[in-house]
Amino acid sequence: MAEIRSAFGIAFRFARQRKRWTQEQLAKASGIERSYLSDIERGEVNPSLQILEEIATALDLSLADLFADAERERDRRRVARERAGEAAGQPERTPRARAKATPAAEHDRPTLVAAVIANGDTVLMTRRRYAGEREMWSWPAGHLDPGEQPGHAVLRELNEELVVSDARIVCLLGEVDYRENVSRWWPKSGHFDRGYRMLHFQAALSSTRVEIIDHEELFEADWLTLDQVREATASFPPQLAEAALHFAGEAIRHVAARSPRSS
Secondary structure, three states: OHHHHHHHHHHHHHHHHHOOOOHHHHHHHHOOOHHHHHHHHOOOOOOOHHHHHHHHHHOOOOHHHHHHHHHHHHHHHHHHHHHHHHHHOOOOOOHHHHHHOOOHHHHHOOEEEEEEEEEOOEEEEEEEOOOOOOOEEEOOEEEOOOOOOHHHHHHHHHHHHEEOOOOEEEEEEEEEEEOOOOOOOOOOOOOOOOOEEEEEEEEEOOOOOOEEOOOOOEEEEEEEEHHHHHHHOOOOOHHHHHHHHHHHHHHHHHHHHHOOOOO
16 A cells, blocks of 8 residues: 555656646645645555545546556556566676676665755755764755666655755756765765765756755755855765765856846
8 A cells, every 4th residue: 555655646746746836836726735735745645536536636637647647656666676676686697707797886886866956056955864873964865766767766855855846857967976985974874885876966946945854864954055065065075075066066057047147
């Protein structure tokens, strides 16, 4: 049941985003509380057929359309898990075969996605703390699931961590391919003893109002200037601190370039 709830929540969220509506706009159109719509998108409740019909009507969709999208999302997740399981169950290769294959370390290095969102001369960053660790600033970010498209993953992570308005992908800013052990900086944040690869996407919101959903790890989301980003990442490995500042600057420049010139 949890799987179909989660799949339906994702399908529902993307249907809303295709209409370029915030949760507040959908709440007004459907007569359903925004907080309950948020619970549906996170896969935390079992909405009645009446509520689902009211949502579908507000989105100019049929119930069949919503259920079909949810089925496709559930199937995608199942295929991704099966592929991951097949990869984990591959027989041991001979030394000669291993020499020709991609080094095992490459398979152990996670791929992450990050959302870099600019507003004027600031960018959105989140402050989090894992149990037993010091707090740290980071982009809204997370792991790329097997078989998942990176752009899809960015929007999924954004909507799992934060209440944001009409998030959309603008462009791929670039990536960090870090091959050193970072577990001494962030011991419980992931299996990063062989480094990681992180794809940085510039995203845009229709409103700067942001609320935290994931209160277990996140406890602040704020708009930081470049100087504040530099200060927030000062404890990072130098290469990662420089990359964070670079992508923040790029996102701010892109927004400035698209803004109407003042007379």
